[in-house]
Amino acid sequence: MSASDKIKNAAEDLGGKAKEALGNATNDDQKVAEGQGDQASANVKKAGEDVKDAFK
Numbered sequence: 001m002s003a004s005d006k007i008k009n010a011a012e013d014l015g016g017k018a019k020e021a022l023g024n025a026t027n028d029d030q031k032v033a034e035g036q037g038d039q040a041s042a043n044v045k046k047a048g049e050d051v052k053d054a055f056k
Helices: 003-026 029-054
Strands: none
Touching: 003 029
């Protein structure tokens, strides 16, 4: 996994956490779901990169 990919995934995860927190603070279920989706997407990308790294 390249450093730029790690940074992008971390940023996406952090953004998702921020959206989720904002949604919880404002009782906006849609923002909570979007935040959780962003976090899940970042985790899937990280797992894919980890698999690629394992086969190098």
